[in-house]
Amino acid sequence: MDTDVIVRFVRDDGAELVIDETDWGATEIDGAAAAEYEVFSEDNAVGDGDTITGQRVKARELEISATVMDLAQNQALRHTALAYFNPKRNYKVHLTYMGRTRWISGVLTALKAESAYIYEPQSFTVMLLCPIPYWQSEDDFGQDIAAVTPRWGFPFMDHPTVGVLVSTYNFGRDVVFDYDGDVPGYFRAKLSADSTVVNPRLIKDGFYVRILDAMQQGDVIEIDFERATVTKNGQNILAKIDRTSNFTAMRMEPGVNTVSYAAETGENALHVVLYYNKQYLGV
Structure with a gap:
């Protein structure tokens, strides 16, 4: 089984931040599996049950957390992460998990980087809203x-x-x-x-x-x-x-x-x- 878990953020200006257990290591990934679905219905005026009026796949909410791998890099990496995630920018997230690599586009909705004890590994959590909820293949098969x-x-x-x-x-x-x-x-x-x-x-x-x-x-x-x-x-x-x-x-x-x-x-x-x-x- 392929055990690599790699997250590569690509900002719309080309800047990248990689979570691959070199500088940062992933601690939690939420929202990368099945998307959320919505089903719309109306009460039947006559008889039991409802009538289904529509269904759709919702926009995807993606949450990724990471921590510093080397305590000596706490200060530099924290400053880099705080500067990298900018609500004025758009991002592509390339995720490698269990041998598959796929990407999705999103906009930043929140960044959490608690001011924790400075001698503990620094961490951050980034949350993105992906309006198109589907993951894309890396290859465009031209x-x-x-x-x-x-x-x-x-x-x-x-x-x-x-x-x-x-x-x-x-x-x-x-x-x-x-x-x-x-x-x-x-x-x-x-x-x-x-x-x-x-x-x-x-x-x-x-x-x-x-x-x-x-x-x-x-x-x-x-x-x-x-x-x-x-x-x-x-x-x-x-x-x-x-x-x-x-x-x-x-x-x-x-x-x-x-x-x-x-x-x-x-x-x-x-x-x-x-x-x-x-x-x-x-x-």
């Missing part, structure tokens, strides 16, 4: 749907008629994704063109998002389906989305997902890279 797959390897094979198989191209433009997250996760797409591409679109499960625009060589379109943003070379082009497009369908569902792309003209010159983080209910 994959080019139109990728050329290298095939030249060992043992070397040379067919006298066909020749040497060096690579294969995904002419079907379909990529199968095996998503083992606990809940669906929206993906992001980056489209780039080697030459003219007219009205590119992404397709998933019969739904699509189409961009009514022409791309030229070097153009890059980026789509964030969770935030519903579309940019071309950094400029907002959300108004150029076909009104029949379906943003909410563009997400990874637990299990097998197939995503493809097309264009009215020039689809052979189009590259589509999908990025997504798997989402989990706990660590």
Whole structure:
């Protein structure tokens, strides 16, 4: 069993504070397992029981406590921790527990660092509110749907008629994704063109998002389906989305997902890279 328990805080300015039993050691982690759920109901006007009217996963409250590992570092580490946790900043928490590492974003709601006896190990407790309650995979699994797959390897094979198989191209433009997250996760797409591409679109499960625009060589379109943003070379082009497009369908569902792309003209010159983080209910 992997016994490492590591917490790595990353502040929105890039500064980090690590709890890994070098300077600080974790003493308590609360709120990292299953999220809290809410179920809404109304009394039945006739008959027994209630009618369920809704349910949701609440924002996650995360509480992490740590203590100094070396008494000689009491003063320096306490001052560092007090300065690091700032209510004006946002934080990502990367947690390694029993062989898994996942991250979540949060805002600071409280910091406790009692003025204890100075010859005892100094400690702190930080509390964060995570508005999106799901833990994210460390990898964003970027994959080019139109990728050329290298095939030249060992043992070397040379067919006298066909020749040497060096690579294969995904002419079907379909990529199968095996998503083992606990809940669906929206993906992001980056489209780039080697030459003219007219009205590119992404397709998933019969739904699509189409961009009514022409791309030229070097153009890059980026789509964030969770935030519903579309940019071309950094400029907002959300108004150029076909009104029949379906943003909410563009997400990874637990299990097998197939995503493809097309264009009215020039689809052979189009590259589509999908990025997504798997989402989990706990660590």
